[in-house]
Amino acid sequence: MHDAAMTLSADGEVVTLASLEPGESGIVAGVLAGVFENGLSIRLRALGVTVSREVFMVRKGWFGGPFVVRAGKATEIAIRRTEATLVMVRRS
Amino acid sequence: MNCCAPEEKLVPLNSVPRVALIGQPNTGKSMLYNRITGASAYVGNWPGITVSLSNARIKLAARDVEFVDLPGIYDLEGFSDDERVVADFLKTYPVDLVIVVVNASQIDRQILMPLQVRQLGLPAVVMLNMADEARKAGIEIDPAALAARLGVPVHLISAKYGEGFPEAMATVATVLDQRHGTPPVMADYDTLRGTLMTEDTLAEALRGSVIYPETPPKSLTERLDRWLLHPILGLPLFFAVMLCVFYLVWSIGLPSQDWVGAITDWIQARILEPVLAFGPAWLQNFAINGIWLGVATVASFVPLIMLFFFCMAVVEDSGYLSRAAYLMDTWMRRVGLDGRSFVMQMMGFGCNVPALMGTRVMRSRPLRLLSMLIIPFSLCSARLAVFVFIISAVFPASQGPLVLFSFYVVSFAAAFLAAAVFSRSRQFKNSEPFVLELPPYRVPTLRQVWLRGYGELREFLRRATSFIILGSVGVWFLTNFPTDAEGLNTWGGQLGQALQPIMAPIGIDPYLTLALIFGFIAKEVVIGSLSTIYAMSAGMVAHQISLTVSPVAAYSFCLFCLLYTPCLTTVATVKAESRSWGFMLFSLGVSLVYAWGVAFIFYQSALLLGFK
Numbered sequence: 001m002h003d004a005a006m007t008l009s010a011d012g013e014v015v016t017l018a019s020l021e022p023g024e025s026g027i028v029a030g031v032l033a034g035v036f037e038n039g040l041s042i043r044l045r046a047l048g049v050t051v052s053r054e055v056f057m058v059r060k061g062w063f064g065g066p067f068v069v070r071a072g073k074a075t076e077i078a079i080r081r082t083e084a085t086l087v088m089v090r091r092s
Numbered sequence: 093m094n095c096c097a098p099e100e101k102l103v104p105l106n107s108v109p110r111v112a113l114i115g116q117p118n119t120g121k122s123m124l125y126n127r128i129t130g131a132s133a134y135v136g137n138w139p140g141i142t143v144s145l146s147n148a149r150i151k152l153a154a155r156d157v158e159f160v161d162l163p164g165i166y167d168l169e170g171f172s173d174d175e176r177v178v179a180d181f182l183k184t185y186p187v188d189l190v191i192v193v194v195n196a197s198q199i200d201r202q203i204l205m206p207l208q209v210r211q212l213g214l215p216a217v218v219m220l221n222m223a224d225e226a227r228k229a230g231i232e233i234d235p236a237a238l239a240a241r242l243g244v245p246v247h248l249i250s251a252k253y254g255e256g257f258p259e260a261m262a263t264v265a266t267v268l269d270q271r272h273g274t275p276p277v278m279a280d281y282d283t284l285r286g287t288l289m290t291e292d293t294l295a296e297a298l299r300g301s302v303i304y305p306e307t308p309p310k311s312l313t314e315r316l317d318r319w320l321l322h323p324i325l326g327l328p329l330f331f332a333v334m335l336c337v338f339y340l341v342w343s344i345g346l347p348s349q350d351w352v353g354a355i356t357d358w359i360q361a362r363i364l365e366p367v368l369a370f371g372p373a374w375l376q377n378f379a380i381n382g383i384w385l386g387v388a389t390v391a392s393f394v395p396l397i398m399l400f401f402f403c404m405a406v407v408e409d410s411g412y413l414s415r416a417a418y419l420m421d422t423w424m425r426r427v428g429l430d431g432r433s434f435v436m437q438m439m440g441f442g443c444n445v446p447a448l449m450g451t452r453v454m455r456s457r458p459l460r461l462l463s464m465l466i467i468p469f470s471l472c473s474a475r476l477a478v479f480v481f482i483i484s485a486v487f488p489a490s491q492g493p494l495v496l497f498s499f500y501v502v503s504f505a506a507a508f509l510a511a512a513v514f515s516r517s518r519q520f521k522n523s524e525p526f527v528l529e530l531p532p533y534r535v536p537t538l539r540q541v542w543l544r545g546y547g548e549l550r551e552f553l554r555r556a557t558s559f560i561i562l563g564s565v566g567v568w569f570l571t572n573f574p575t576d577a578e579g580l581n582t583w584g585g586q587l588g589q590a591l592q593p594i595m596a597p598i599g600i601d602p603y604l605t606l607a608l609i610f611g612f613i614a615k616e617v618v619i620g621s622l623s624t625i626y627a628m629s630a631g632m633v634a635h636q637i638s639l640t641v642s643p644v645a646a647y648s649f650c651l652f653c654l655l656y657t658p659c660l661t662t663v664a665t666v667k668a669e670s671r672s673w674g675f676m677l678f679s680l681g682v683s684l685v686y687a688w689g690v691a692f693i694f695y696q697s698a699l700l701l702g703f704k
Contacts, residue, residue, distance in 0.1 A: 039171060040525040046116065046166035047529060048201030052291045062323035065422035066431070068530060073304045074197040074229060076313075078418040080425070080526035 017069065017079070017087035020057040026089030028053050034086040044087070048072040055089060106186060106276050108149065108156040109268050114178060114209070115193030116202055117164035118531040120221045124193055124251035125161040126543055128261070133161070140184045143177055143449075153265035160187075168208040168284065179281065182212065186276035189267055190216045196226035196233060196248060197532075200304065203297050204289065206242055211284040214277050216244045217264055223248040223255060225532065230305035237301035252537055313411075313532040320412070326419045333412070334500075337403045339493065348395035349477070356388035357629075378568060381624055386564030389620040390557050393477065398545040400442050400473050405544035409536035413438065414528055421526060427508050428515020430526045433463040437507060440470025441500075442548065444658050448665045459522035462515055464666055465679055466507040468658050471500055474615035475658065479650050481619050485634035486646040495647075499654055506655055506690065510682070563613035567621040570606070584609075584625065598652065598691040599645035608652060614659040644703045648695040655687035 014029050028051055031041040041050075048071035049055055058068040058076065066080045079087075115121040125133070129148035137144050146161040162181060163174040192209050194202045199220060206218045220226070220233060226248075239246040245267065247260035320329055364384060368376040407413055416438065417431030424434050433451075440447035444467055451463045471479075476496075483495050514520050570584035580589060580602055587609065588595075588602030595605045603625050610621040622633045641649070657663055657680055667676040 036525045040527070042167050042170050043525060043527050046170070046201070046204065047527060048198070050291060053201075059317075059321060059323075061418070061422055063422045064425075065323070066418055066526065068317070068321065068418070072198075072200045073308070074231070075201060076530040076532075078414070078421070078431070078526075078528045078530055080421065080430070083525045083527060 012091040014088050014090050016085045017055060017057070017089050018067070018081055018084040020055075020089065020091070022057050022059050024091065025054055025056040026091045028055055029088040029090050032086040032088065034083075036083075036086075040083060040086060047077050048075045049077070049087060054092070055087075106188065108158050109188040109271070110158045110160065110185065110276060111189045111191060111264065111268075112160045112162055112181070112187045113191045113193060114162045114205070115164060115221075116166055116195070116205065118529055119164070119193045119195040119202070120251045121164055121193040122161060123540065124191075124219065124221060124249075125159065127251050127254070127257060129159055133159075138181065138185065141177060141181055145181070152261065152268070155265075155268070157264075157268065160185075168205065168212065179279075182214070182279035183281065186278045187214060188271055188274075188276045189264065190214045191264065192216050192218045194218060194220050196220035196223050197229050197231055199226075199231075199233065199298065199302055201294070203294050206244070207289060207293065207297060208284055210242065210244070211287050211289075212279040212281065213283065214279055215267065215271060217260070217267060218242065218244055218246045219251075219260055220246065220248045221251050223250045224253065225534075228309075229311070230309055232303040234301045238298070241297055241299075241301060252540070311532065316533055317415075317530075320415055321418065326415075330416055330419055333407070335497070337407070340399070340403060345396045345399050345480075348399070349392045349480075352392045352395060353388070356384075356391055360384060360388070377572065378565075381572075381627075382565045382568035383561060385568075385620045385623060386561035386617075389564065389616050390553065390561070392619075393473070393616060394549060394553075396477060397442075397473055398549050401545040401548040402541050404439075404442055404548075405541040406536050409534060409540055409544075411531045411533045414530050417528055418530065423508075425526075427511040428459075428462060428520060428522060429466075429511050430459065430522070431528060432526075433459065433466070433511075436463055437467055437470050437504075440467040440472060441503075442473055444468050444470055444472050444662045445665045446548075446551075448662065448669055451669065456522050458520045461670060461675060462511060462520040462522070464670060464675075465514060465520075465682065466511050468662055468666075468679065468683060469503055469507040469510065469655060471503040471654060472615070472658055475653055478611070478615050478618045478653055481634065482637065482646050482650055485637045486641060486643050499650060502651065502690075503654060506686070510686065563610055563617040564620050564624070566613070567606075567610050567617065567624045571624050571627070594688070597696065598688060599642075599648040599695040600652065600691075601641070601645075604641070604645075604649050608649075608656070611653060612657060612660065614661065615653065616659075618653070642703075644695065644698045647698075648691045651694055652687045652691045655690055656683050 012026070015026070017026070020026055028049055030051060031044055031049070034040060044050060049069070053072050056070040058070055060067050064081060066078045067084055068076055069079055069084070070076050113121055113125050125146070129150055133146050133148040135144045135146050143163070145163075147158060149156055149158050151157075160181075162178045165172070165175045165178050167175060168178065169175075190209055192206045194205065206216065209216045218238075220235065226233060233248060235246040235248050245263045247256055247263060249256035249260050251257065320326060322329075360380060364380060365376070368379055413435055417435045419431075420434040421431035424430050436447045436451050447467045447470065448464055451460045451467070479496060479499055483492050487495050515522075567584070570587070571582050573583055574581075577585075580586070584606045585602060588605040591605050592602060595601075600608070603622075606625050607618050607621050611618040622637070623629060626633050626636055628636060637646070663676060663680060666679050667673065670676060
């Protein structure tokens with residue numbers, strides 16, 4: 001689940017979570033390891049950001065601040081820009 | 093119940109059934125634990141486990157049962173220190189039952205933990221907490237269907253309001269009854285790690301028993317966040333909240349110290365002095381100015397600490413603290429820290445010691461060490477008391493709150509500067525992801541706020557009382573020998589004078605130098621020690637200081653107080669948490685040099701600008 005396919009598919013284009021605008025949502029396609037090894041994907045799984053789950057961009061902080069993302073039904077998380085670029089989502 | 097020596101308490105292998113509480117952060121697990129155990133919980137050490145855990149022995153259906161509160165963790169397979177603590181515990185100490193606490197609204201993802209516990213082979217009862225919130229969000233949960241699917245009892249409860257709680261505890265009692273005579277179970281991590289849990293596993297577990305509404309109702313949280321997390325207004329609002337807390341502490345906390353002071357003075361004048369009058373003069377002097385002074389110092393903190401943690405509990409339990417972490421992350425990131433370091437730094441404003449312990453949530457050691465390096469610059473409540481005393485003695489009342497506020501600003505600035513400098517070194521470079529839950533806003537209950545204030549107070553008394561009395565006695569010896577000496581001719585006075593070449597350039601006279609030396613033990617000692625050093629009552633000392641210490645020198649003294657080592661307990665905690673003498677000595681050295689440097693720049697600039 002760490003190597004998300006960066007391809008276009010029928011369902012929508014695969015982009016990073018960071019490129020969703022507030023109000024947009026997507027389905028998680030995968031979480032890249034980046035510099036965090038398993039740490040990021042395990043923590044995100046527990047918070048509900050994991051393959052085939054829906055994520056919704058709630059707001060983006062200014063001055064390069066973190067994002068507020070709704071994961072699944074009722075969880076809101078703050079995630080830093082650099083971490084969000086490691087989450088691949090299929091735009092919906 | 094054995095509650096007298098919690099430190100040394102060794103836990104016998106399940107002479108009574110052992111029930112462990114586990115759950116994610118923000119599930120209200122600790123609130124449930126408090127509801128189960130009441131005030132009987134105490135912190136104990138468990139051999140093989142690196143942190144102490146809260147546990148309690150209570151009667152459940154006529155049988156003694158031991159409850160253990162495990163740290164809140166996101167994932168049983170995770171790698172953070174807390175996650176390792178839970179794994180170590182479950183592998184070392186067999187349990188008779190695990191209570192898995194789940195936030196009912198977030199069962200869509202938190203169902204993971206009950207499933208993982210099942211893989212571990214542990215007998216479990218699942219408690220879906222915050223049932224009231226789930227209902228408000230329109231989430232329908234059928235506990236019976238879920239129980240059938242999971243194969244363990246499931247209860248919808250509200251630990252906060254007590255709903256469903258008696259039934260859930262009755263089930264715990266029943267399960268323990270059924271297990272009576274069955275040996276406890278050790279967690280089987282091999283099976284857990286060998287099982288792949290996919291999204292389908294989670295969805296399958298919930299199918300037919302949990303229904304989320306198509307469109308969730310507009311929540312209060314959403315509306316509040318529009319303002320409180322506003323890209324521009326968010327930060328000013330945050331600082332306004334903090335300023336309110338300071339004003340509350342100032343306007344209630346400060347007078348409360350006088351009330352306690354009046355009580356301890358009364359006890360001294362009406363009880364101690366008449367009784368001690370029968371003994372020799374030196375004994376009276378020692379008992380009153382050594383021991384009783386220490387006791388009175390501790391007592392004067394009681395209302396202040398409670399008030400502070402009442403405020404802290406409200407800020408934290410309302411869900412605002414993690415928003416503060418979000419708001420501050422942009423700025424913290426620039427100095428190599430993250431929003432969580434900021435939250436811990438905020439905790440440090442109560443007491444540096446728990447804040448240092450709280451850095452455990454950070455997985456990356458460099459980030460943790462950097463946070464631990466800057467937390468001691470947080471203006472803790474003990475230093476607050478010193479500042480309040482000095483400020484009210486030297487500055488006009490109208491300026492007091494502003495001067496105090498300026499120390500909070502300095503505290504932040506000094507911490508950020510230190511972080512910015514040290515984060516450039518490889519030892520402090522962070523590699524941990526920043527992902528933080530933002531729980532919905534909640535109204536904290538009085539019970540919660542009370543328990544927090546009371547708990548922190550108890551912890552403070554336990555940790556600090558003997559320390560402070562010893563420190564006070566130590567000051568008494570230094571300021572009363574040689575026997576015929578007074579003031580600067582005593583051992584302490586000589587010490588203060590010997591240090592003048594270093595302290596004079598920052599405007600600190602020998603008396604205050606001596607106070608700083610004792611402040612090394614604990615800042616709580618400083619005010620008490622001033623009474624001993626000047627050989628006057630606290631009220632007279634304030635008067636004396638207002639006559640002999642200029643506002644500039646007083647400010648310089650406070651700056652030094654703010655930045656050098658908060659107390660011996662902090663030093664001990666830094667050592668324990670970093671598990672490194674080198675880091676502890678480094679942290680100590682940095683704080684002393686830093687304190688002197690900042691005070692020097694301030695004092696000399698002020699003199700140059702013509703202030704006296």
